[in-house]
Amino acid sequence: MxxxxxxxxxxxxxxxxxxxxxxxxxxxxxxxxxxxxxxxMLSAAADLIAQQGFGATTLEQIGTRAGYSRGLVNQRYGSKENMVKALVGQMHANFYRQAFPDSLSAPKGLPAICEVVDIYMQTFYRAGSAMRAYYVLMAESLGVIQEIRDTFVAATGSFRTRFEEQLRHAKRAGEVSRDLHVPSAATLILSLLTGVCFLWMISPESMDLRTLRRTAIKAVEHALKPPS
Incomplete structure (x- = not known):
């Protein structure tokens, strides 16, 4: 029974x-x-930094948000700066897997550049606090936390290099102007993406990021294609 x-x-x-x-x-x-x-822990750090910035965020707060002790966070990373470097590194690794696949079937040249612009802005729109934390940290690295400036110098340099590779491929394929200065074009594309995302964070209600994404792709295509 x-x-x-x-x-x-x-x-x-x-x-x-x-x-x-x-x-x-x-x-x-x-x-x-x-x-x-x-x-x-990295997710907790991104949430807190997105809300209150790097300076106001402590290892204790990160540990509490993640469900661990401050001691474990400190043991794992040693300092807040090291944790931020790990966070930025993780963000880049995740984005690179989406935007720059190693597959032989992946787009090359101008189609690849337009796809990266598309993926970048979609990722920013969907990622929420993670991407906001990234841009907050980038801005603060200019003054408050110069210790991580080198992290962003390396990151933006890597992005430029990837764009340059695809621009050279596009040049060989005749998809862009012969006289295109590749390093300058790569810098301008990256500046476009960074600038749009910064402005959207400052005043998201004043712009439609989905529409901007489509416009950005068309602008890049129009600027790079050779005159007909």
Whole structure:
């Protein structure tokens, strides 16, 4: 006359009943637990920095938001600056996987450049606090936190290099003007993306980022294509 729970309790000698879900769930490895804790801490850091900036954010706040102690955050990263470098590095790695695939079937030349413009602005629109934190940190690296300026110098330099590679491919394919100065064009494309995103953060209600995305793609195509 036992019910299901009572039968389980009796059969296990008084042990607490285990659900099928709990019994079937494998124990996570140390590497998996570490990856999860890092993901939660970096996500917490992005949320806080997006809300209140780098200066007002503390390791203790990050630990509390992530569900860990300040000591664990400090042990993992050593300083707030190191944590920010890890956060920016993660953002770049995630974006690069989307925007610059290594697949042989991936677009090349001008189509690739337009696709990156599209992906960049879509990512900014959808990423929420993560991308806002990125731009807050970029702005603060000019003054308050010069320690991470080198991180953004490297990041923007890497973006320019990728654009330059595709522009040279486009030049060889005859998709852009022969006299195009590749480094300048790459810098202007990156400046367009950065400027639009900064302005949208300052006054999001004054512009439609979806419409701007389409306009930006057309502007890049028009500026780069050779005269007909």
């Amino acid at each position: 036992y019910g299901p729970a009572m039968a389980t309790l009796s059969d296990t000698g008084g042990a607490r009943p285990r659900t099928k879900t709990a019994a079937a769930r494998p124990r996570r490895t140390q590497a998996e637990r570490r990856a999860e804790s890092e993901r939660r």
